[in-house]
Amino acid sequence: FKLTAEVLEKAITPKTKWLLMNxxxxxxxxxxxxxxxxxxxxxxxxxxxxxxxxxxxxxxxxYGDFVFKTIAEVCWPW
Structure with missing residues (x-):
């Protein structure tokens, strides 16, 4: 299972507090x-x-030549 941006967008409500990722x-x-x-x-x-x-x-x-990144690495604004 991998969460997609489209599914995440639909799932977020004003009551949503956390996204837990592994x-x-x-x-x-x-x-x-x-x-x-x-x-x-x-x-x-x-x-x-x-x-x-x-x-x-x-x-x-x-596995293979996959390069691991965290969400913090890709969304950091600078």
Whole structure:
């Protein structure tokens, strides 16, 4: 399972407080690409009342030439 920006946008309400993310996920190993994270960040930046908590403990367990990024790395404005 990987959350998409479209699904996230539809799920956020005024009562939404947190987005909890796990990437790469356990046990599947699914990880977000930089483009996928950027799309999620674009949604989250429109909703400053939603905080994000990420669990990146498996960042070194990726396959092939995949480059791991966190959502903080791709949405930092400078």
């Amino acid at each position: 990437s790469p996920s356990n046990p599947s190993g699914a990880a977000y690409t930089e483009a996928e994270l950027r799309a999620l960040a674009d949604v989250l930046l429109k909703h400053p009342h939603v905080w994000t908590l990420t669990d990146d403990m498996y960042e070194h367990l990726t």
